[in-house]
Each structure stands twice: as structure tokens, then as C-alpha cells.
């Protein structure tokens with residue numbers, strides 16, 4: 001299994017709310033959605049507004065029959081793409097959602113955003129075959145040739161981080177988490193030695209501390225500086241700053257990448273369309 005290709009493609013990198021416009025055109029305005037593929041397996045991380053374009057691309061490529069989506073959690077910015085995921089409306093397609101920790105069945109949680117008067121099509125009446133798989137804390141699972149480890153994070157509602165590994169390469173997806181005062185030991189364990197760490201960098205340290213606007217402590221998000229601290233402690237290869245604040249312009253993202261690179265040179269900004277061959281050198285037009 002050594003040297004199997006592991007590819008990550010970003011379809012949505014924004015946090016909280018889609019933020020299209022001229023100031024965010026380079027990084028992109030769609031919310032959380034990341035595609036991870038090996039030559040034989042595809043897993044989608046989160047179902048934010050970036051999921052629409054991914055679904056359309058899968059249909060165009062004829063690769064839409066079976067999709068597995070791992071959802072970090074069900075805040076709106078991470079599930080709002082589901083009603084617009086084309087394979088859900090196609091008979092013969094299989095769509096599996098994996099998440100948990102809500103105190104209610106995942107199917108019921110996902111159905112809530114597709115109820116009148118908010119949306120006209122009910123989750124339960126979709127023509128595809130939909131499977132909702134509950135995830136237990138610290139559960140490990142296998143999807144095709146991807147081995148997946150999980151950890152729970154610090155957020156106002158339960159959140160999962162994922163480590164996906166194949167052929168000796170690995171990517172960690174850790175979004176919507178608050179770092180508090182130190183490196184989170186659960187994340188340190190999950191991320192140790194990973195080739196790519198995708199991390200919640202919603203705030204600058206100044207914003208987090210309340211030097212610019214209100215203090216963001218307790219809001220469930222982190223900073224690029226905490227991402228750098230984790231990346232160094234865990235010995236990861238590349239740090240991808242993710243879940244950009246909706247107010248963060250392209251220039252603002254470039255600035256935080258520069259600041260992060262002062263302490264961790266292998267830092268990039270996640271941006272829509274960025275494709276990373278995990279374990280290979282990463283280039284980013286956005287930074």
C-alpha cells in the first residue's frame with residue numbers, strides 16, 4: 001500500500017456563512033467541503049455550500065453513484081449544501097452520511113433543514129438511497145482503502161475531527177474547535193506525524209483576545225497561531241489554514257498565511273479549487 005496517491009481538493013473553505021464577492025474571489029466564499037480521494041475511494045468531509053459544485057462535478061464525471069460524507073458536525077455552515085447535492089435526487093445513487101453525538105438520530109437532525117417552510121423537499125422523500133451512520137466517540141472506521149480515526153473537539157455543539165490515512169499518507173481535518181490555553185492533547189494525538197493538517201484558523205490572536213472587536217473566547221473557534229503551535233507540536237508536514245472568517249478578505253487571508261509562515265514555513269491557505277497531493281510539496285496561489 002506504500003505510495004498510494006492521496007489527494008485533497010477544497011470545494012468550500014469559509015466558516016459561518018457563505019461570503020461571495022470581489023474581496024473573497026480568490027480564496028472563495030463557499031462554506032466547508034473537502035474531497036479526499038485515493039485511486040479507488042472517495043470521502044467528502046463536510047457538506048457546506050461547496051458541496052453543490054462537488055455534486056455537479058461528480059455527476060459530470062459519472063462518479064456520483066456512491067458517496068460517503070463525514071460530517072464534523074451539523075452547524076448550518078457544514079450541512080447547508082445537502083439540499084443541493086445532485087446525487088441525492090437521482091434514483092440508484094447511494095449517499096451515506098456519517099456523524100454523531102447529537103442526542104438524536106442523525107437522520108432526524110439532517111432532516112430538520114429540509115422541512116417546510118424552510119425547504120420544499122423532505123429529506124425522507126429523496127429518491128436516492130440515503131444511509132445515516134451514527135459515529136461513537138473515538139470510533140475508528142474504514143471506507144474503501146481509507147482508514148479513519150476520530151477525535152472530539154471543543155465547540156458549542158459536539159464536533160468530530162478526522163484523520164484519514166492510506167498507503168502511509170494521512171490528512172487530518174480539524175475544524176470548528178477552540179484551542180483554549182494549550183495544544184489540545186486529543187488533537188495532538190490525532191495529528192501526530194500527519195502529512196497535512198487542515199485547521200480552524202477563523203481568528204487572528206488579536207481578534208480572539210478582543211483587541212479588535214469583541215473577545216471571541218468561548219465561540220468555539222481557533223487562530224492561525226494555535227494552528228502553528230499544534231502543527232509544530234505534532235510534527236505535521238503542511239498546515240492548511242481553513243474555516244476563514246466570512247469577513248476575511250483575500251488580502252487578509254494572505255496576511256495571516258505570511259504571519260503563520262514566520263513560525264511554520266509549510267503553511268498554505270485553503271482556497272476553493274486548491275488540490276493537494278498529500279505527501280508532496282504544496283503550492284498555493286492564494287498566498
Ligand SMILES: [Zn+2]
Nearest residue numbers: 015016077176
Ligand atoms: Zn463552522
Ligand SMILES: [Zn+2]
Nearest residue numbers: 073075155176
Ligand atoms: Zn460549528
